[in-house]
Amino acid sequence: QKEVEQNSGPLSVPEGAIASLNCTYSDRGSQSFFWYRQYSGKSPELIMFIYSNGDKEDGRFTAQLNKASQYVSLLIRDSQPSDSATYLCAVNHDMRFGAGTRLTVKP
Amino acid sequence: DAGVIQSPRHEVTEMGQEVTLRCKPISGHNSLFWYRQTMMRGLELLIYFNNNVPIDDSGMPEDRFSAKMPNASFSTLKIQPSEPRDSAVYFCASKEWNTEAFFGQGTRLTVV
Numbered sequence: 366q367k368e369v370e371q372n373s374g375p376l377s378v379p380e381g382a383i384a385s386l387n388c389t390y391s392d393r394g395s396q397s398f399f400w401y402r403q404y405s406g407k408s409p410e411l412i413m414f415i416y417s418n419g420d421k422e423d424g425r426f427t428a429q430l431n432k433a434s435q436y437v438s439l440l441i442r443d444s445q446p447s448d449s450a451t452y453l454c455a456v457n458h459d460m461r462f463g464a465g466t467r468l469t470v471k472p
Numbered sequence: 473d474a475g476v477i478q479s480p481r482h483e484v485t486e487m488g489q490e491v492t493l494r495c496k497p498i499s500g501h502n503s504l505f506w507y508r509q510t511m512m513r514g515l516e517l518l519i520y521f522n523n524n525v526p527i528d529d530s531g532m533p534e535d536r537f538s539a540k541m542p543n544a545s546f547s548t549l550k551i552q553p554s555e556p557r558d559s560a561v562y563f564c565a566s567k568e569w570n571t572e573a574f575f576g577q578g579t580r581l582t583v584v
Contacts, residue, residue: 399572408563408575409515453515459528460505460565460573464514 369456371463379471384441386466388454391435398430398437399455403465409453412439444470476576478564484582490552493579496545497566505573506539506549507563515563521547554583 368391378384388398397416401409415421415428415437427440437456441448451465477496485491497504505520519529524541532539536555541547551558559582567573 397570408578410575411572414572455573458503458567458570459517459520460567461517462507462515 369454369461369463371452371454371466373464373466375467375469377469377471378444380444380446382444382470384444384448384468384470386439386441386452386454386468387436388438388456388463389436390456392456393432393435395432395435395456397457398428399460400426400428400437400439401453401455401462403451403453405450409462412452441468444468446470446472476564476566476574478562478576478579480579481577482580482582484584485554487555487583488553489583490550491554491558491581491583493549493562493564493581495547495549495564495566495576497547497564498574499545501566501568501574502544503567503569503573504541504547505563505565505567506547507565508560509563509578510560518549551581554581556583559583 370389399414400412402412403409413428415430421428425442429438449469451467453465454463479494503522506518507515509515518531519539521541539549561578561580563578564576565573
């Protein structure tokens with residue numbers, strides 16, 4: 366069974382800090398990786414995707430992929446209270462998700 | 473495009489009844505996914521289709537669950553008979569190959 370693992374948290378950071386979210390996966394042949402954000406009572410929505418080793422930046426968000434170590438991470442710089450949500454990692458075309466990490470940004 | 477459309481948004485049913493959830497994917501998307509989300513188990517992949525063909529149904533919990541995709545614009549997830557432990561939010565999502573998936577608004581199912 367292909368597995369995607371995330372620390373369920375909760376993770377709490379102060380406003381303005383960097384939040385670091387991590388995801389590991391078992392299928393070494395995985396090619397595509399997605400980070401979603403889900404607010405309470407809402408549907409998951411895409412934040413970023415990454416296919417190549419290294420960093421990918423989009424505004425305050427940076428995705429980091431290390432295929433050799435089989436992990437992908439999401440950094441949120443200058444965290445805002447509006448970033449408080451559950452962050453979900455998905456791997457590959459079959460879109461298997463990890464359990465999600467609940468992030469709280471405290472004012 | 474209106475996005476992925478799910479119906480109904482809420483469903484309350486009695487134990488033992490049949491429940492049918494519906495999904496209309498985004499036009500042009502060739503993959504469709506059904507998920508179940510609970511606090512205890514998170515977002516579980518139940519089944520997914522490529523080009524209307526079921527590819528992996530290993531997440532379907534029991535024979536009481538079945539899913540169909542008769543054409544590219546419609547899919548159903550059926551639970552028969554329903555049980556209280558089936559109470560959850562069920563999401564449908566669609567995507568093109570190797571792009572991100574777009575989610576519907578979900579169906580909140582309560583079995584009493």
